Amino acid sequence: METFWFVAVALMLAVYIVLDGFDFGTGIIYMFVAQTDEERRLTLHAIGPVWNGNEVWLVAGGGLLFFAFPKAYASGFSGFYLALILVLWLLMLRGIAIELRSHLDHPLWRPIWDVTFSVSSLLLAVVFGAAIGNLVRGVPLNAEGYFLTPFWTSFLPGPEPGILDLYTVSTGILGATVLGIHGAYYIAMKTEGDLHQRAHRFAKIGGWALIPIILLNLLSLKNFQPILSANYSAYPIGYAIPLAAAVALGLMLYFGQKGRDVAAFFASCLFILAGIGITAWGYYPNLLISSTNQSFNLTIYNSAAPAYGLQVGLIWFGIGFPLVVAYTIFMYRSFWGKVTPSSLHESH
């Protein structure tokens, strides 16, 4: 039962990273690839109808974590206090920037929202990348299962690390690069002309830059968190996930070279899902790993809600989740296809 909810929460959050990830990626490349006002409006129009729904996956995933593993929710959210409040502020600025930017045609109004959108998206991608780094590295949980980390201490990993240290900064850079490419393929897929060309080129160059960054992360991983490999040694079938990630990455680079943006975008989705899957497989059954004492780890067993609650949750999750998938597919199908300058003039 606990395992089911572990998978459900991980899946919701992984889908969030894939979907809102291309919104962040769009923000990261926005200032570079979209240069004229019309191109910027087209870029925003490409994510406009969906960004809000994408963000709901975070809220719903967080809600599900709260419901299934309240102890881990309480510990993790309070422990990363400053980082999470920062995420909230950035999400606000990002959302408001998308919604308000084109409402007013004034030479001072639009640039300020352009910069806001771009910078907040970049920072969010870095923070989410660093967040995964923090989970992998572990946090200084105490015997009651709580911790509080500052933003940084010495920038070196150790028993009392900050949220940002050498390792998590590197995962943050990895996160921003992956999502930047992801967003670039999304925009390339959704647009035409110069905008399309620039996004495509951005994605291609980013794809090659990604390989050394991944290698660096893989090399440092072993030093920082040895216990992640235990599940892989015990159940070698898990090695299928990193294999899938490698294949997805290869396909993304291949389709990118061939100029097949739709295929490259879907390969990028798969790559991100597999990347999170690698972490989840190694992490199970932990929800938070302690950097001070392994016996303080929060697992799905010591932080789960009681059995009745988890069982009755199956009923509404069984009804609700298929509905959510249906809405999402329906919405993406309805807004499928390229955005063109004429689509800016037919909102109704």
Place this chain on the structure above:
Amino acid sequence: METALLYDRFQFAFTVTFHYLFPQLTMGLALLILYLKSRALWTNDEHFNDAARFWIKIFALSFAFGVVTGIPMEFQFGTNWAKFSELTGGVIGQTLAMEGLFSFFLESSFLGFLLFGEKKFGPRVHWMASLMLFLGSWLSGFFIMATNAWMQHPVAFTVTENGSFHVTSLWGLLTNSWLFWQYSHNMTAAIATGSFVMAGVGAFYLLSNRHMDYAKTFLRTGVTAGAIASLLLVFPTGHGNAKQVFEHQPATGAAFEGLFKSERGAGMVLVGQPNMETLTIENPLTIPWGLSLLVYDELWAEVKGLDAFPRDEWPDNIPLLYYSYHIMAGLGSIFVAIMIPAALLLWHGKLFHTKLVLWGILLITPFPYIATTAGWMTAELGRQPWLVYGLLRTSEGISPLIHSGNVLFTFIGFVGMYFLLGILFLFMFAETVSHGPEPKNPGGEALKGHSPY
């Protein structure tokens, strides 16, 4: 620890108050938009579609601000109230997770259709989208109220030896007796906000001689819905709420009314200032027997005053609670006094020429926001000193390791951020209203339809 608790409370109170300014408008408008879309579909009159489209724009604006300010609410359960989350997650995790799954996806998907899908999918799907949006936003309200109702009046749970709460019946949680009056009162208040804003914009256009056709539609819809909602707010929903507070939270009820001593035939204080030194109401204006009649339907019934309860179970800010309750109830009465005459004038076809009443409708527009905020302060201050009434104290719910310096930092940040958001919203709202509704030409093309991005 004391200061951390204080800042935690300030931050949550501030962020939730600001947040709820937006959902109360969207939940109210969702119903009115559904009405306008239904009229349009029923009569095939494009006028109602144009009117709906204008309000969908306002809806979308308020919705966007509601979404970005709503995420901090869920996050803060974990960040600032970790102990509360840990102990009660086994109960309220149910309703909060269900809200995410059943409401937010519905709302965000179908708002997209409402904004972008009219031309592509035709009038029936567009009407359907307005229905789904209404369902989504009202369902969202339901799950949040179910959560709050459990904190006010805990049902269907057991407590384990480590102090955490476990739900024993999901059905019991969702059919909490407290929930019925609280939900109906709150949703009626949302209709009041939505309809007062609609009527206010109508009065604004009519008085400034612009968009006359739309002004009349907005006034007709807003005044009718506003008058019905105002009546329902007082009776039976407000009355039902007050009665259940006296039944289940008697100390809170006594504090609402400023009743320091138990009394037979207790009067109802209309105006007066509580003095916490002498434990009396100064300068009281009282309706004799009013309170006994309200609570027990009997002139000489005994109502328990605060002296019947231990001091550490009194709400911790009685004057503020007393004023919140009186502001809510006083404004509710004023709403009835304005909207009922307005509805009668509308009925007799005289409203559009009665300038005085139109001015009244225009100027009353912001007051449902104040009344609703005061109403929520009444509910939440009234629950103090408890997070879960009678079971878990507010001081026991905060995050154990977060110190006051951290919380003050983020609280100041939120104040700054929301100050900016507030200005932006008012600016955009004024912009949208001054732009006004846009009719379609006979070909069915919007004259200046354009993407909001």
